[in-house]
Amino acid sequence: MPHLESDVLVVGAGGAGMYAAIAAARAGASVVLLDKSLVGRGGATVMAQMTVAAALGHQEPDDWTLHLADTLKAGRGLCNEELAELLCRGGPERILEMDAWGTRWAREGGHIKQETAPGHSRKRCCYVDFLATGPAVAGTLRRKVGETSGIRRISNVAVVQIAVKGGRALGAVGLSVRDGRLATFHAGAVVLAAGGLTRLYARNSASANMGGEACALALEAGAELVDMEFVQFFPIGHLAPRLVGMDPIMWDPFRYKLGGRLLNGRLEEFVDRYGGTDFGRYTATRDLASYAILKEVEAGRGSPHGGAYLDFRHIGEARLREAFGPVIDRLLANGIDLTKTPVEVGPIAHYHMGGIRVDGKMETRIEGLYAAGEAVGGANGANRLSGNAITEALVFGERAGRSAAARARSGAPPWEASLAEPSIERLDALKKGKGSPGAAWPAMVQSELQRLMWENAGPFRTGGKLAAALERIREMRDELPDLRVGAAGAYNLDIQDWFELRAMLLSAECVVQSALARRESRGAHQREDFAETRPELERNQVLELRDGRLCSRWITPMGRVEADRG
Ligand SMILES: Cc1cc2nc3c(=O)[nH]c(=O)nc-3n(C[C@H](O)[C@H](O)[C@H](O)COP(=O)(O)OP(=O)(O)OC[C@H]3O[C@@H](n4cnc5c(N)ncnc54)[C@H](O)[C@@H]3O)c2cc1C
Numbered sequence: 001m002p003h004l005e006s007d008v009l010v011v012g013a014g015g016a017g018m019y020a021a022i023a024a025a026r027a028g029a030s031v032v033l034l035d036k037s038l039v040g041r042g043g044a045t046v047m048a049q050m051t052v053a054a055a056l057g058h059q060e061p062d063d064w065t066l067h068l069a070d071t072l073k074a075g076r077g078l079c080n081e082e083l084a085e086l087l088c089r090g091g092p093e094r095i096l097e098m099d100a101w102g103t104r105w106a107r108e109g110g111h112i113k114q115e116t117a118p119g120h121s122r123k124r125c126c127y128v129d130f131l132a133t134g135p136a137v138a139g140t141l142r143r144k145v146g147e148t149s150g151i152r153r154i155s156n157v158a159v160v161q162i163a164v165k166g167g168r169a170l171g172a173v174g175l176s177v178r179d180g181r182l183a184t185f186h187a188g189a190v191v192l193a194a195g196g197l198t199r200l201y202a203r204n205s206a207s208a209n210m211g212g213e214a215c216a217l218a219l220e221a222g223a224e225l226v227d228m229e230f231v232q233f234f235p236i237g238h239l240a241p242r243l244v245g246m247d248p249i250m251w252d253p254f255r256y257k258l259g260g261r262l263l264n265g266r267l268e269e270f271v272d273r274y275g276g277t278d279f280g281r282y283t284a285t286r287d288l289a290s291y292a293i294l295k296e297v298e299a300g301r302g303s304p305h306g307g308a309y310l311d312f313r314h315i316g317e318a319r320l321r322e323a324f325g326p327v328i329d330r331l332l333a334n335g336i337d338l339t340k341t342p343v344e345v346g347p348i349a350h351y352h353m354g355g356i357r358v359d360g361k362m363e364t365r366i367e368g369l370y371a372a373g374e375a376v377g378g379a380n381g382a383n384r385l386s387g388n389a390i391t392e393a394l395v396f397g398e399r400a401g402r403s404a405a406a407r408a409r410s411g412a413p414p415w416e417a418s419l420a421e422p423s424i425e426r427l428d429a430l431k432k433g434k435g436s437p438g439a440a441w442p443a444m445v446q447s448e449l450q451r452l453m454w455e456n457a458g459p460f461r462t463g464g465k466l467a468a469a470l471e472r473i474r475e476m477r478d479e480l481p482d483l484r485v486g487a488a489g490a491y492n493l494d495i496q497d498w499f500e501l502r503a504m505l506l507s508a509e510c511v512v513q514s515a516l517a518r519r520e521s522r523g524a525h526q527r528e529d530f531a532e533t534r535p536e537l538e539r540n541q542v543l544e545l546r547d548g549r550l551c552s553r554w555i556t557p558m559g560r561v562e563a564d565r566g
Helices: 015-026 064-074 081-100 133-147 213-221 251-259 286-298 317-324 327-333 388-409 417-433 442-456 463-482 493-517
Strands: 003-011 031-034 151-154 157-165 168-176 182-192 231-240 261-263 308-311 343-352 369-371 540-546 549-555
Touching: 003 015, 003 168, 003 388, 015 031, 015 133, 015 151, 015 182, 015 388, 031 182, 064 081, 081 133, 081 388, 133 151, 133 388, 157 182, 157 213, 157 417, 157 493, 168 417, 168 493, 182 213, 182 388, 182 417, 213 369, 213 493, 213 540, 231 251, 231 286, 251 317, 261 286, 286 308, 286 343, 317 327, 369 388, 417 463, 417 493, 442 463, 442 493, 463 493, 493 540, 493 549
Parallel strands: 003 031, 003 182, 031 151, 182 369
Antiparallel strands: 157 168, 168 182, 231 343, 261 308, 308 343, 540 549
């Protein structure tokens, strides 16, 4: 079995992972940077096209404390204040460092241009024109990773297990997508930066590798998860017609800026039926827009793809061209002429506020195991401000990489071949069994899980639907050994799908179990059967595995004066 040694192993090469690798290497560590996809081209970072929030104060006076106040307000009492502070305080330094590394932030009169976005009290959102922020951030970091000595990049290896001995992380086991073989990675410290879990949902803005593997890997390694019920649903994600190479959440700023009309399948305006006053202004809040669209669909008045129409036809071509800039031509290349036809939109899963529980050094309760980026839970509490996620990836990535390098300097216990046994046994059983004839393929079960999560644990939840989802997810976990996988080892995507599904099911169970236990509505977690916010539930839920069982407890949000009541 191939085996590699390094001081620091970074799992996942999005914004957080690449920054972690750079920070660890400049602290003198040798680094292995692994990704299931191509380094720097998988996950969410490269897809994000809008803004990055940082209190630079270039556009108007601003301060990280004001950014923090806005972040805490959006988090509805559940932010881990220590992490939120790190995010807001550290944002400007990272943005300016990226600037020095060549990210072409939009500028005005020589300074970095900053705009407002919903929930921000100041103009503090930077971007790269036009809708190119994520690709520019990922491109800068890819280049910097390539220029930094001491970083070995490995693409197409999916980590399937974090190796832990005696409460100390020692590395990981990876599955090579190319040859279907396992490989082991020994390191003095491991940074898990494998992104979020929005691909658990049938409707999502995610790319292929966002099925919650980071959370599942951390949980199985003995770390804790926090706030897993808080999934952010974006109200007007793109549904149809097909949109290639463009951000599915791109419509929101244009709707606000220009006043896009929301119409149901009968081309009637409907938002006002749900308590808004949208007519004539077309700026209904995000939660109201989500609710109204889903209720119209439920009543059989949705658009053909199960959403609503977003219509800009009442706005003249000149104004559209001025607002959309070159984006209008990219839309035309996709066959979308906004002057002639509306597009279909609806709520889609977009970001996960919950995730791996870490301290201020980004370390989990497993010594030597760090986490960074969207995989980390807590900084954004019950809801996230727009632009905070890329900042979180950059700030937490840098911090995790630096902390991991420091940990690795104190040396690592030796590797033991037996550490990889759980993964070897799983793979052998899978190859031998190949599933019973007639059994489902892992990819089919992934689709079933996505539909189940969308229908039962989506933007508006009830106890009954969540309980049904939990039961079915547990059955699906029991059925895992019987699934079919193709015989060939090389390029066997069934095997990769199987390991991915295994992680997806565990993360899905965490989301649903936590959502069921939170009998209130708060931020992004909306219960139709418990519509009120309950002050006594201003608590975070922490999950851990005990003897293979998922156990939860409530704690006081971290960084508060009150002690952990766990
Ligand atoms: C369409 C879209 C638009 C967005 N727009 C914005 C925006 O405008 N502003 C903002 O602040 N945020 C935005 N976000 C959110 C933000 O982009 C993400 O939260 C952030 O980029 C996450 O960075 P990350 O490095 O933690 O994860 P990612 O960038 O998702 O990287 C994770 C990496 O881990 C890899 N990986 C996964 N599993 C494994 C495994 N088992 N083994 C090895 N590798 C693995 C993946 O291939 C991927 O490369 C957007 C998200 C999406 C999807």
